[in-house]
Amino acid sequence: MLSLCLSVLLSALDLTIITTTIPSIVSTFHSASGYTWIGGAYTLAYAAATPIWGTIADIWGRKPVILIAMGIFLAGSLLCALAPTMDVLLAGRVFQGLGGSGMVPIGALSFTVLLLYLHVPNPRTPLTTGLQAIDWPGILLILSSAVMILLALDLGDAIYPWSSATIICLIIFGILTMSLFAVNEYKLARNPIIPFHLFSSPTKAAPYIVFACNNYVFIGLAYYLPLYAQSVLAASALSSGLYLLPLIVSSALSAAAAGIYMQQTGRYLPVMYIAQILLMLGTGLLINLHFETSLTRLIIFQTLAGIGVGMNIDAPILAAQAATTVRDTAAVTATMGFVRSLATAIAVVVGGVVFQNEMSAANTSLVDRLGGDTELAGEFDGDLAASNVERIGGLEVGEQVVVRETYFGALRMVWVMYVAFAGLASVGTLFVRKIDLRRESEGVVLGVERGRGNGVRGEVEMVDISGRSRS
Numbered sequence: 001m002l003s004l005c006l007s008v009l010l011s012a013l014d015l016t017i018i019t020t021t022i023p024s025i026v027s028t029f030h031s032a033s034g035y036t037w038i039g040g041a042y043t044l045a046y047a048a049a050t051p052i053w054g055t056i057a058d059i060w061g062r063k064p065v066i067l068i069a070m071g072i073f074l075a076g077s078l079l080c081a082l083a084p085t086m087d088v089l090l091a092g093r094v095f096q097g098l099g100g101s102g103m104v105p106i107g108a109l110s111f112t113v114l115l116l117y118l119h120v121p122n123p124r125t126p127l128t129t130g131l132q133a134i135d136w137p138g139i140l141l142i143l144s145s146a147v148m149i150l151l152a153l154d155l156g157d158a159i160y161p162w163s164s165a166t167i168i169c170l171i172i173f174g175i176l177t178m179s180l181f182a183v184n185e186y187k188l189a190r191n192p193i194i195p196f197h198l199f200s201s202p203t204k205a206a207p208y209i210v211f212a213c214n215n216y217v218f219i220g221l222a223y224y225l226p227l228y229a230q231s232v233l234a235a236s237a238l239s240s241g242l243y244l245l246p247l248i249v250s251s252a253l254s255a256a257a258a259g260i261y262m263q264q265t266g267r268y269l270p271v272m273y274i275a276q277i278l279l280m281l282g283t284g285l286l287i288n289l290h291f292e293t294s295l296t297r298l299i300i301f302q303t304l305a306g307i308g309v310g311m312n313i314d315a316p317i318l319a320a321q322a323a324t325t326v327r328d329t330a331a332v333t334a335t336m337g338f339v340r341s342l343a344t345a346i347a348v349v350v351g352g353v354v355f356q357n358e359m360s361a362a363n364t365s366l367v368d369r370l371g372g373d374t375e376l377a378g379e380f381d382g383d384l385a386a387s388n389v390e391r392i393g394g395l396e397v398g399e400q401v402v403v404r405e406t407y408f409g410a411l412r413m414v415w416v417m418y419v420a421f422a423g424l425a426s427v428g429t430l431f432v433r434k435i436d437l438r439r440e441s442e443g444v445v446l447g448v449e450r451g452r453g454n455g456v457r458g459e460v461e462m463v464d465i466s467g468r469s470r471s
Helices: 002-029 034-060 062-081 086-100 107-117 127-133 136-155 165-188 202-231 237-243 245-265 269-286 296-311 315-322 326-361 363-369 374-378 386-394 397-429
Strands: none
Touching: 002 034, 002 086, 002 202, 002 237, 002 386, 034 062, 034 086, 034 136, 034 202, 034 326, 034 386, 062 086, 136 165, 136 326, 202 237, 202 245, 202 269, 202 296, 202 315, 202 326, 202 386, 202 397, 237 245, 245 269, 245 296, 245 315, 269 296, 269 315, 269 397, 315 326, 326 363, 326 386, 326 397, 363 374, 363 397, 386 397
16 A cells, blocks of 8 residues: 555645756756747656556556556656756666656655555466467557647647648647548447447446546646746746645645545535535636736635646546446456546647747747847747747846846636636536436456456455445
8 A cells, every 4th residue: 555655745845846847957957849849748658548448457467567657767767867858868768768657666666665555366377378369450549540630739820831741741640640530430340448338328438528628727727837836936946836836736635535525425516516616716817817927826826726627536436436336346446547648648749739829929929028029028039938948047137127027928828728628517517417426346357367257356445435344
């Protein structure tokens, strides 16, 4: 239990440490696209690897998979720490994402705890048999599709015009590859990484939409609120991390409170309704921020959004599991993980696209307000804006105000985009139905024959959602 809890701590540390230091990192490496892709490389690799780890864990068992994933994550962390260039850093982030999606515990202490004390059933599946059972075509198709679509979104208008052949081809072939992935999963794959029967009705599909949109908003805020703090409020990297605490702490506490409530009552719909109201309110109020240095409003708005996000961390998963059979519980959890990681990858990239486009659109006005200094204004144009945040502090006071107001306006449109996704999550919540959660677990079936019930059955304690043991 300790080692698995530390895996959650690791994810939180990666989120809160990286997001606050990205402006300093991209300034050091003078990388225009670094702000988007330091986060995007990790989340895209995380998204691509999530269904792979889920499939491998079902075939060979949980413990060896977690240990292997930890080794990959630690190798990626070392590569990031020693990176001499942005390209090497991004490569390290990819390895971190690949390992992180396997729920990696932190450091050697957790490795030892896992090795000695994590006891879960492990089927003795032969290596060749296990490799043959993995849906390799599905993995290749979903990874290729995600990379092409996200590259198109990131490169469009920043490097290539939206009407260019490069962008059009990336979008068309990305959609085509996604269609082929759907056909493969629905018709061809023996062990699909995403079982399509999980989405066979609005009631079954709605929790995934809610979960994806909530994570989209949360990760987006976690990445761009530090940029707001450093560019608009003139905060340092360390201070911007402190400014992010209301969002992180409120989400953690509300997640715990919601979990206790659902365990005691077996009711998840009230939690989802209240969560969406608070998330809509918190993100919507961010649009109403004034250009000022006062932190009171920012703290209150972040706290509201954080409570909304935290309350909906587990509720959609329970709703999805309640709408399916017990045998699909593991598939639901793995699919939710994939949906979450893909949503976070898209959130970082799309947020960067919106911000860059708004800074480009405002550049003409910025030139005029800077007295016609096109060279200075060009340093904050489009994809250069995120990498030149530290440059603002070296300007004259009047110039600083003008540039900070430009950042403020661009980031306001980023908040608008996240409010739209919070609204989409609210609509999805309306399709979630109340289903009794009080039922017994039938165990977890592992191995290559798990889909037909011939694998290794894990031993679990029979517990209903109210917490009364029934072993």
